[in-house]
């Protein structure tokens with residue numbers, strides 16, 4: 001009997017993290033390295049956010065908080081959704097974790113049973129399939145070629161859906177391709193999903209603010225409100241506010257899903273860093 005679980009054999013270490021570590025090693029040896037690995041903004045965390053963190057330490061905000069986020073931070077996140085996305089989420093529909101990564105992980109762990117399928121358009125961010133596998137699910141990778149601008153088409157989505165499909169993971173703008181989905185493209189995918197009420201959308205909006213050439217960001221819950229009760233809208237402060245090391249991400253969706261994700265977090269990491277939560281509140 002092997003001591004390390006079969007579960008661990010199903011996944012590989014994050015290649016991005018390995019590349020980042022290797023680049024740091026080479027830099028330490030004095031080599032001039034341009035690392036195209038982890039998505040790190042090219043500016044520092046803004047001063048007012050850093051000051052908010054220092055003030056939080058001095059004010060003694062150094063203890064456990066509510067498992068999935070302080071009420072004041074959830075209110076700030078609700079205000080962000082209303083202000084930037086025209087989305088109305090109550091604090092009870094919002095959950096905060098240790099990075100967007102934990103939000104995705106919690107969502108998949110809280111919903112997938114053995115053999116459940118998750119549609120992952122390729123090229124994809126390296127962690128999606130491994131997270132699905134860890135949770136016992138089956139990643140269904142759809143190749144989205146250059147002829148479609150590396151975007152999932154409605155026909156390809158329709159063809160990939162089976163009775164076992166639980167989620168479509170949609171990442172716009174996408175890591176690694178940079179492809180973004182316009183409102184019209186999101187609407188076309190939504191029209192497919194309206195015909196398949198058992199499929200939910202996990203919308204990874206982490207690169208919302210990193211858009212170019214006049215591209216207008218849109219998110220599925222805003223584009224098709226009839227799908228809102230089966231969408232988890234995920235975002236975080238890592239990329240928008242250059243806070244990758246602070247580890248704060250959040251998700252918003254139906255209360256039953258949010259409660260299941262918080263239950264999982266209560267038995268794993270508990271609350272995200274209290275000081276980072278205060279910093280994120282200042283950012284948002």
Ligand SMILES: Cc1ncc(COP(=O)(O)O)c(C=O)c1O
Nearest residue numbers: 039099100101125175236238249
């Ligand atoms: C597409 C995508 N989603 C989610 C994340 C997770 O970001 P974090 O956990 O720092 O919030 C990343 C990080 O690189 C990413 O590229």
